[in-house]
Amino acid sequence: MTPLLPYFLVYLSGILAALPASQNFLFPYFLSLATAVTGALLFTQSRPKRFVKAMVLVLLFPLGFSAPGWQDRLRPEHHIWNHLQGGQRAVVVGWLEETPAVFKDKVRYRVRLEQIAYTGSPITVTGTARITHHKDL
Structure with missing residues (x-):
């Protein structure tokens, strides 16, 4: 062998x-x-x-x-990674996948995405996003 x-x-x-x-x-x-x-x-x-x-x-x-x-x-056509535009604000539509994790200075959400929009019309997407909201100190 x-x-x-x-x-x-x-x-x-x-x-x-x-x-x-x-x-x-x-x-x-x-x-x-x-x-x-x-x-x-x-x-x-x-x-x-x-x-x-x-x-x-x-x-x-x-x-x-x-x-x-x-x-x-191998990634589906509507996967979120195919539509990400780094460094730009986006409006996302989805639902919370789990209870938000609350920390001293931030809150972390895990969202199952349905749509994302940067400047134009929303795009239907699939995937999960981890969104962190930092609190003002």
Whole structure:
């Protein structure tokens, strides 16, 4: 049985290649390349080698490369994360999911969202928001 480490390293190299930090590294994509080469070298040291195992090893790189974008592709179209505009005030419509948590200087609400509006007409959304209202001191 082939050890799992070569497969993991090649998958990890795909993830590292997809991350923007890898492009701005001292030597662009070096970490991803070094990880893939290490995985390939470890694979060549294992016995027995089979064509199917080698193909799985090769296909794990594109699978790892596509992994960081899975959350965006699997999220529903009306999810709140698709409509957030950071740093802007919004009007939200929803219902309280649990009793508000009251602290000394703030109150924290957990709201199941139904609609959100920034400046125009409201947009129907799904998701949960944690809204914190800070009290004036």
